[in-house]
Amino acid sequence: xxxxxxxxxxxxxVEKEDVTLDCVYETRDxxxxxxxxxxPPSGELVFLIxxxxxxxxNEISGRYSWNFQKSTSSFNFTITASxxxxxxxxxxxxxxxxxxxxxxxxxxxxxxxxxxx
Amino acid sequence: GxxxxxxxxxxxxKSGTSVKIECRSLDFQATTMFWYRQFPKQSLxxxxxxxxxxxxxxxxxxxKDKFLINHASLTLSTLTVTSAHPEDSSFYIxxxxxxxxxxxxxxxxxxxxxx
Numbered sequence: 001x002x003x004x005x006x007x008x009x010x011x012x013x014v015e016k017e018d019v020t021l022d023c024v025y026e027t028r029d030x031x032x033x034x035x036x037x038x039x040p041p042s043g044e045l046v047f048l049i050x051x052x053x054x055x056x057x058n059e060i061s062g063r064y065s066w067n068f069q070k071s072t073s074s075f076n077f078t079i080t081a082s083x084x085x086x087x088x089x090x091x092x093x094x095x096x097x098x099x100x101x102x103x104x105x106x107x108x109x110x111x112x113x114x115x116x117x
Numbered sequence: 118g119x120x121x122x123x124x125x126x127x128x129x130x131k132s133g134t135s136v137k138i139e140c141r142s143l144d145f146q147a148t149t150m151f152w153y154r155q156f157p158k159q160s161l162x163x164x165x166x167x168x169x170x171x172x173x174x175x176x177x178x179x180x181k182d183k184f185l186i187n188h189a190s191l192t193l194s195t196l197t198v199t200s201a202h203p204e205d206s207s208f209y210i211x212x213x214x215x216x217x218x219x220x221x222x223x224x225x226x227x228x229x230x231x232x
Binding site: 037047095 | 210
């Protein structure tokens with residue numbers, strides 16, 4: 001069965017600290033996609049990254065970086081020098097291609113990040 | 118590009134009434150749209166997948182007669198919560214699949230409160 005686990009329910013940090021959000025997934029497929037989304041208090045999901053299963057290169061985008069390790073089925077997300085505006089709920093998600101031709105997203109439980117000044 | 122809108126953004130209704138939520142892909146055609154439900158402090162749970170011109174596919178535990186989905190065109194899907202009750206109060210989010218890589222683009226969500 002497909003599953004996404006975000007073991008950290010809530011994380012609280014002080015501004016400028018680095019923080020890593022963990023994501024572990026389970027899938028039987030060899031082809032899949034992994035995602036991270038940010039959900040601020042407004043509720044709208046903000047897309048952060050999509051990574052396919054064949055690309056294990058780490059990615060950096062500004063203060064954000066992602067570490068994809070197939071050997072441990074993990075796709076962790078690090079925010080460097082956190083800011084108050086980073087306060088939100090972050091979701092990791094897994095997508096597998098279905099025979100119907102569309103991709104179903106399975107979300108983790110989410111990690112609530114609070115960054116304090 | 119790749120904008121998905123939802124209407125209304127917020128709705129309050131009395132118990133027993135029906136509520137319709139619209140999801141539109143504004144600048145692309147979406148053969149497939151998805152409806153999610155999110156209860157407070159919980160994750161997004163997929164309710165159903167709708168394909169243009171055919172019946173929606175519902176996830177286990179989701180009542181198809183209560184949550185009516187219509188995907189009449191390539192840019193519009195509607196979710197109707199029939200005979201809504203307080204336990205249906207939730208944040209409903211749609212997404213539309215499109216683009217070169219069949220990505221999912223999310224709408225801003227609709228907050229439903231049933232009194």
